[in-house]
Amino acid sequence: MTHTVDRSDTAADTSFADLLDQYTARAWALARRILGDDRLAEDVVQEAFLAYWRNPAAYDGTRGPFGSWFLALVHHKAVDAVRREESQRRRVDAAAQLAGQDTVRDVAETVADRITDLRVRSALEALPPLQREALVLAYWGGYTQREIAQRTGAPLGTVKTRMFTGMRRLHEGLHPVGAPSVVAPRVAGG
Numbered sequence: 196m197t198h199t200v201d202r203s204d205t206a207a208d209t210s211f212a213d214l215l216d217q218y219t220a221r222a223w224a225l226a227r228r229i230l231g232d233d234r235l236a237e238d239v240v241q242e243a244f245l246a247y248w249r250n251p252a253a254y255d256g257t258r259g260p261f262g263s264w265f266l267a268l269v270h271h272k273a274v275d276a277v278r279r280e281e282s283q284r285r286r287v288d289a290a291a292q293l294a295g296q297d298t299v300r301d302v303a304e305t306v307a308d309r310i311t312d313l314r315v316r317s318a319l320e321a322l323p324p325l326q327r328e329a330l331v332l333a334y335w336g337g338y339t340q341r342e343i344a345q346r347t348g349a350p351l352g353t354v355k356t357r358m359f360t361g362m363r364r365l366h367e368g369l370h371p372v373g374a375p376s377v378v379a380p381r382v383a384g385g
Contacts, residue, residue, distance in 0.1 A: 209261070211248065214244075214247075214261070214265075215244065217262075218262060218265055218266070219240060219244075221262075221266065222240045222243060222244075222265065222266060222269040223236050223237065223240050225266055225269050225270060225273065226239040226240055226269055226272075226273045226276075229270065229273035229274065229277065230273055230276060230277060230280075235276055235280070236273070238276070239269060239272045239273045239276050240269060242272050243265065243268045243269045243272050246268065246272070247265065247268070314369055315365075315369065317368075318364075318365050318368035318369050319331070319365065321364075321368055322361050322364055322365065322368075323361075325349075325357055326357045326358070326360055326361030326364065327361065328347065328357075329343055329347075329354055329357040329358045329361060330358060330361045330362065330365065332346065332347075333358060340354050340355055340358065
């Protein structure tokens with residue numbers, strides 16, 4: 196019987212269909228033993244047969260029987276598949292861990308923002324009404340000091356004083372004397 200793989204003379208006297216019939220079960224059993232997964236084992240056996248189909252000259256009959264060579268090829272492809280799966284699992288685990296850290300960080304930032312918001316509102320409520328009004332119009336209303344003066348009918352200098360004094364009191368309310376400040380100290384020249 197002559198070899199009819201259409202691609203070159205390999206696996207002497209055996210057609211590709213005969214090779215499939217003869218080695219598929221053993222190749223699948225080997226791949227299944229290494230991988231522990233039926234689907235992956237099928238994929239590996241297909242890869243091995245496809246590799247042989249594409250390059251039949253890879254088999255050198257002088258180095259041993261085709262069956263041994265082909266099962267070694269299946270073994271190598273199965274080990275590669277194990278490495279690929281493990282690498283993918285590590286990447287997925289790392290991504291999930293990072294996503295979890297981002298979620299924790301987002302929640303922590305949201306809580307910190309809410310606490311800061313409550314503290315600022317409380318400190319604003321403690322200010323005298325005219326100072327509070329000037330700060331609210333400037334920082335939440337987006338008005339300039341000149342616009343606040345026109346809007347309230349107060350002189351520009353008075354608005355500036357109310358804002359300065361209000362900011363100082365607000366800072367003191369948020370950072371009582373002796374409490375550590377979250378604002379970094381200024382460095383000379385910086």
